[in-house]
Amino acid sequence: MAYTHRFGTRAVHAGTAHDPYTGAVISPISLSTTFAQNSPAVPIGKYEYSRSNNPNRDEFEQAVASLEGGKYGLAFSSGSATTATILQSLSPGSHIISGADVYGGTHRYFTKVAQSHSLEISFTPDLLNDIPSLVRSSTRLIWVESPSNPTLSVTDIRAVARLAKQYSLFLVVDNTFLSPYLQTPLALGADVVVHSVTKYINGHSDVIMGVAVLNDDDLYQKLAFLQNAIGAVPSAFDSWLAHRGLKTLHLRSRASSENAQKVAEALASAIKTGKVLQVNYPGLDAHPNRQVVKGQHREGFGGGMISFRVAGGRKGAELFCQSTKIFTLAESLGGVESLCEVPALMTHSGIHASEREKSGVHEDLVRLSVGIEDGDDLIADVLQALDRATGQVNGVKE
Ligand SMILES: Cc1ncc(COP(=O)(O)O)c(C=O)c1O
Known part of the structure; x- marks a missing residue:
């Protein structure tokens, strides 16, 4: 859906096409795990195997990308799996600077999982002041949650994005607490925006899911590869439900x-x-x-x-x-x-x-x-x- 359309129009229509065979206004749930091929390695259509790609997941990814004003969306089986996959894209020894007040599970992943895989993390309650003194030659990424969970502290994303550019670092913003209706971090200079879709995007407390939205072609290729290789992907049904939730x-x-x-x-x-x-x-x-x-x-x-x-x-x-x-x-x-x-x-x-x-x-x-x-x-x-x-x-x- 064109970005010239306003938010509500994109929420209702982005990623949603009428079914070409039946005219169904709402997409069917595509439960098939595998898709027929005309000859070996030549699938009939766009799909091959549902971990790699699935029609419902595709539609959901397009819809969230449109709402966040990004080129690519990548859906995962949870917000936590989204975080894990992004960190997995860093090479061993990489250093991350994160806001101190982040979701407990993100903190747990940073300190108990990422560190044991040779990633190093520095937390600071004051990113804007502390980034220059915390940056090392191995620093690759800045992680921001704004507003933060649970103290609702707000980070000036534009100002952090300027620092990230200055030091050639990727800026990831967890936008779970607001949703793209209230804040669009890519427009403020972030490189990647992530969500626990479990929260506002799905909005009905019946799906666990995550998503990342970004513009960079190389980073997209890297994360799309890991999405398939790690395989922490949402089911067709969850993708369909979350897409339905997103429309409102x-x-x-x-x-x-x-x-x-x-x-x-x-x-x-x-x-x-x-x-x-x-x-x-x-x-x-x-x-x-x-x-x-x-x-x-x-x-x-x-x-x-x-x-x-x-x-x-x-x-x-x-x-x-x-x-x-x-x-x-x-x-x-x-x-x-x-x-x-x-x-x-x-x-x-x-x-x-x-x-x-x-x-x-x-x-x-x-x-x-x-x-x-x-x-x-x-x-x-x-x-x-x-x-x-x-x-x-x-x-x-x-
Ligand atoms: C801000 C934030 N980010 C990430 C997550 C993790 O999401 P999930 O529970 O979908 O793994 C949560 C979960 O509460 C959260 O509040």
Whole structure:
């Protein structure tokens, strides 16, 4: 679909062709693992074997590439498999500079898997200031998550991209927390954008999948080779489901971001009552990088993710998550339904406490994934859970 079309039109139509034989508007799910050939090594059509290529995966890859404004899309069996395949493309001894506050599983992969395969990683909470002193002759890649999981810190992607060019490094941006509707890192100068499709792109909490989008022909050839050689690919059914989810991304992203703005404002108001200690949300004027947000997120939207520190320490956070009635206590994010969790005890428990707390991931930090329910119901739910949690911690009946 031409990039001249607006986002919603591309979300609905990119990668979607009417079936030439039946006229079906929605593509059939192509479950065949193998495809007939006219003579040895001469397939009848474009496809040969489904690990290498599959019609549903192709359509999904084209659709996400169009939404991210990139030339190529490559889908993987999870966001984590996407990360692993990108790191596998580096030669042994390569050095990576990463933001300190990244998804716990990305941190785990960097420190527990990549390092044992001779890759070296430096983490920094302040990429912009620290890159010049961290760069070595072996540095190949900068890894950015913006906004970060779970403290919602925002990195100035344009500024990091300028540094990456200066030092001839690839810049990879994990765009999972916003989705291409709210931020397009390639347009800001990144070389590769990655997603856990499991989250906003699929949007319905029923698919585990990942994707990378890029423009560079050589890097694409390298990653496409590894996609097939490693074989961490999504099934035809998952590709089809994720493509269906993607068609409403613009509506869902907008709705969850509008809801999150209201919930974040309600939480910020609760700071004066002492029930909330701090709110991390890129849509609030108090966010330390609000000016960058205005320049790199669509319409300055804050996205659907919030984290906040609740009064009462770990107990307060646990009680809050057990007291909500609409927000479900569960890992993951980006679905139509609202979720809450305590990162220090759940998604980020694998990171050592001292390192975790340096990035602001304390035991009283609650993470919310705000869904597309009615915003006023969500505010009421958060406020009643806050009352119950802080009331019980203080032993006071509200
Ligand atoms: C920001 C971010 N990146 C990557 C991943 C990994 O994705 P997956 O769970 O699909 O492997 C996650 C998962 O929570 C995430 O939040």
